[in-house]
Amino acid sequence: MFKWLLLFAGAGLFYLWIKGKKQAQFNAENPPKPNNKPERPTAPEVMVQCQYCKVHLPQPEAFTFDNRFYCSKEHLHALDSNGWVGDAQWRISPNQDTRPENVIPDLVVIHHISLPPGDFKNQSSSQHIVDFFQNKLDPNKHPYFAQIADQKVSSHFLITRSGDLIQFVSTQNKAWHAGISSFFDREKCNDFSIGIEMEGDGDSPFEASQYQVLANLITKLASTYPHLQFAGHSDIAPGRKTDPGIYFDWKKFQKETGISPEKLPFGLSSR
Template sequence: MFKWLLLFAGAGLIYLWIKGKKQAGLDAMKSPRPNQNKPEKAVLPEVMVQCQYCKVHLPQLEAFSFDKRFYCSKEHLQTLDEAGWVGDAHWRISPNQDSRPENVQADLAVIHHISLPPGEFRKQVSSHHIVNFFQNKLDPAGHPYFAEIADQKVSSHFLITRTGELIQFVSTHNKAWHAGKSHFQGREKCNDFSIGIELEGDGDTPFEASQYRTLVNLIHQLTSTYPQLQFAGHSDIAPDRKTDPGISFDWKKFQKETAISLEKLPFGLDPR
């Protein structure tokens, strides 16, 4: 009797196994088959970009990007390149520039202040008016003061806005039209040998901490290329005409945070 039970159990297992295999085959026939004629999805090539500073090519996903430019490292992004442009500045090229005299390099940085319209930065963001002014795009109808200055051709190498944004208009290799009639240590026409740095503000309102931070970083970038730079205010080189950067500019803070030697600040550290 026990033998017959084993025999029936074995037969039942075999039947279930055969039935399972048959069902698996039916299921496989019902499952949708891939379209043999459908082409495989193309693998897109990796996008390559070029470092603005050193010109090396690298995958875009690995690059540091700023203002629609690419850099292979933060060091190159935060450096003055061979063409005289700072990587972490917004480039807004001004037509108001020309070449420096032959064999003349910048050895003076001039600090200014500017506000368009005057004092407007206290109430609202207005730095775009300065950008338009330096690019000869200022709308004379935009403000009564604009009608007075719209025809002037002015520029600076750099502008630092109230929020600390750095904007560059002219390569440091070229002359920006920022100093006007001026003289420094017996030399006239300071535009020929200087770099102009505008701080958004006026002579009465303290400048922002973010502006000092950006200014300090900029000075470090400039002095790595121009180690002989001396520093002055616009009022120092055009005392009969100008008062900027004004009494609110903290020359002691500037000297301390940049670690510039006192001999490169020939007009001293007192407010003026």
């Protein structure tokens, strides 16, 4: 029995030897073709910086909005230390300057704006407002534009009919939105206020999406500026201004923001 095992083992070794020689001969007769293609270098991982906290992270892991990067949703939806809201479109206006020394905003002024007046009912016209605040409004596009093209105005924020939030000026700086104005004997309201424009004409109700965006914005602002009070442009410039007008629902605004009625010194009635 042992002899048969030796015989089988020897036959197996002989078979492997013959197979190896044939493979060696085949390889010698058929050498592999050289690969002349250069190896493609591995691309380095792209790193980006969080706009809010400045931490660096791989771009695929970042939250992106308006060509900016954030490390978390919390930072994306916050007001940063420079006075800019992460989930707003930033369209910087040249019509701004610094607030007086040691002045922190404690008033929000609600406005309405439509360029041309009422044109949003027929088509999207919010870009005209952006152009106006950036001094880019073409006076040849509409007769009304020729009347206002030389004015230098701005606001901190615009909420369009479709619910887009656009920011033009940091909350730390002064936007030119209030003009000649007074809030309980405090003149020059631009010095201590934040201006928010609602796209509208005073003759139409505002959209539900605008109130929702406004409420979210107020939450962000109040977390940084806890002493804010709220008024309409007509409240601080009576007889000169009528916005946001009778169709702005102050009761809805108060309910959706949850702010105390005491912070609405002109009341909740439409005006």
